[in-house]
Amino acid sequence: xxxxxxxxxxxxxxxxxxxxxxxxxxxxxxxxxxxxxxxxxxxxxxxxxxxxxxxxxxxxxxxxxxxxxxxxxxxxxxxxxxxxxxxxxxxxxxxxxxxxxxxxxxxxxxxxxxxxxxxxxxxxxxxxxxxxxxxxxxxxxxxxxxxxxxxxxxxxxxxxxxxxxxxxxxxxxxxxxxxxxxxxxxxxxxxxxxxxxxxxxxxxxxxxxxxxxxxxxxxxxxxxxxxxxxxxxxxxxxxxxxxxxxxxxxxxxxxxxxxxxxxxxxxxxxxxxxxxxxxxxxxxxxxxxxxxxxxxxxxxxxxxxxxxxxxxxxxxxxxxxxxxxxxxxxxxx
Numbered sequence: 190x191x192x193x194x195x196x197x198x199x200x201x202x203x204x205x206x207x208x209x210x211x212x213x214x215x216x217x218x219x220x221x222x223x224x225x226x227x228x229x230x231x232x233x234x235x236x237x238x239x240x241x242x243x244x245x246x247x248x249x250x251x252x253x254x255x256x257x258x259x260x261x262x263x264x265x266x267x268x269x270x271x272x273x274x275x276x277x278x279x280x281x282x283x284x285x286x287x288x289x290x291x292x293x294x295x296x297x298x299x300x301x302x303x304x305x306x307x308x309x310x311x312x313x314x315x316x317x318x319x320x321x322x323x324x325x326x327x328x329x330x331x332x333x334x335x336x337x338x339x340x341x342x343x344x345x346x347x348x349x350x351x352x353x354x355x356x357x358x359x360x361x362x363x364x365x366x367x368x369x370x371x372x373x374x375x376x377x378x379x380x381x382x383x384x385x386x387x388x389x390x391x392x393x394x395x396x397x398x399x400x401x402x403x404x405x406x407x408x409x410x411x412x413x414x415x416x417x418x419x420x421x422x423x424x425x426x427x428x429x430x431x432x433x434x435x436x437x438x439x440x441x442x443x444x445x446x447x448x449x450x451x452x453x454x455x456x457x458x459x460x461x462x463x464x465x466x467x468x469x470x471x472x473x474x475x476x477x478x479x480x481x482x483x484x485x486x487x488x489x490x491x492x493x494x495x496x497x498x499x500x501x502x503x504x505x506x507x508x509x510x511x512x513x514x515x516x517x518x519x520x521x522x
Contacts, residue, residue, distance in 0.1 A: 207333075208414065215442070218310070219232075226302075226303045226306040226307060227302070227306055228299060228302065228303055228306075231445075233256060233258065233266055233445050234266055234269065234270060235303055236256055237252060237256060237266050237267070237270060237276075238270070238275065238276075238292065238296060238299060238300050238303060239300065239303060239304075240252060240255050240256065241276060241290045241291065241292055241296070241300075242292050242296070242297065242300035242304075245290075245291050245292070246289045246290070246291060247289070247290050248281070248288065248289060248290070249263060249264070249267060249278075249288050249290060252267075252290065258445065259446075259447050267290070270296070273295075274293055274295050274296075275292065275293055275295055275296035275299060276290055276291070276292060276293065276296055277290075277291050277292075277293050278290060279291065356409055356410070356411050356412075356448075356451065356452065356455070357409070357410050357411075357412055358407060358408070358409055358410075359401055359402055359407070359408055360398045360401050360408060361410055361412065361415075361417065362415075363415065363416065363417070364398075364408075364410055364417040364420070365391060365394050365395050365398060366391070367416055367417035367418075367420075368390070368394060368417055368420045368436055368438060369387055369390045369391035369394065370387075371417075371418075371419075371420075371438045371440055372386070372387065372390045372436070372438055373386065373387035373390070375438065376498070379475075380472070380474075380498075380500060380502060381500055382498055382499055382500050383499060383500075385498070385499030386498045386499045386500070389498065389499070390436070394422075394436055397422065397424060397435075404463075405425045405426075405427050405463065406422070406423055406424050406425050407422065407423050407456075407459055408420065408421075408422045408436075409421050409422070409452055409455050409456060411439075411443065411448050411452065418439070418440040418442065418443055419438060419439040419440060419443055419448050419449065419452060420436050420437070420438055420452070421434070421435075421436065421437040421438075421452040421453060421455070421456045422434070422435045422436045422437075422456070423435075423456050423459050423460045423467070425460065425463060425464055427463070427464075430464050430465040430466065431464060431465070431466055431467075431468065432460035432463065432464040432466070432467040432468070433467075433468060433469070434456055434457075434460070434467055434468070434469040435469070437449075437452070437453065437456075437469070437478075439452075449481065450481065453481065453482075453485055454485070457485060457486075457509070460509075461509075466508055466509060467508070467509040468490070468506060468507065468508045468509070469482070469487070469506070469507050470497070470504060470505070470506055471504075471505050471507065472498075472502040472503055472504050472505055473492065473502065473503035473504075473505055474502075474503075479507075482507050485509075486509045487507040487508065487509050488507060488508060488509075489505055489506075489507055490506050490507060490508045491504075491505065491506035492504070492505050492506075
């Protein structure tokens, strides 16, 4: 009988499988949590501690490249680690604008703690594999990691360039469900919002999407593999001159990449060119979001108890300041 070699899996199937395994690794290793390795630090901060510990004297710009973070995010991470007494900076002898990074004694202790945690985590998992499978795993992961690094090395070096290329305008099939799901999961954990809130997001967004394309309103999405991982929208009313900023959400896997700031700036540029004022509704306690809003000219205009999202919270209405509008008008934006 003829011997026929089985067809290899299609490239699309291979990509899908690798993405599934990658997401599972991210979850199982704990990167979706707010802290990592029993350290009380965010995953990016833990990685910074590890890299500085492995290369004492590392420069900040080199750390940014290793972590694949933009300069502003790296600076914020280092400032936080310094304030916690874990990292110390020393100006380079040949360039006062450059800094060498070293762990303090407390930082070295934490690095040792993190290293022990990670070693035990990997060791425990490897005990479930045969020696041959262990070696195959090491070789395969090494090849894959090297391939990812080589691919990333060819991408533009500008801050957030690889993420920004994924931003798309307008409705895309499946985006309503993706955005509603992102909101439902995030706000369920944060504030206990339930089915009322998810239904509200889905139905109002669906109604909004049917009005697109429109010169008065717009939706921006960050897409990966056709799936929406972040969104923001401007729902404008030309008669009143007011623009409502809505459905601003970023998946946990994109936090720290700068995509939220990019989306907000795109939305405000759109609104500033068409409307005299932009406003948004949120609720008290979202400090990181409030800081981002205020850094873009928003001010708290109204605060009161309310239940418009199906649960009792202190609702807040922010409006963009007149100064921003005047400045943009003067610049011809």
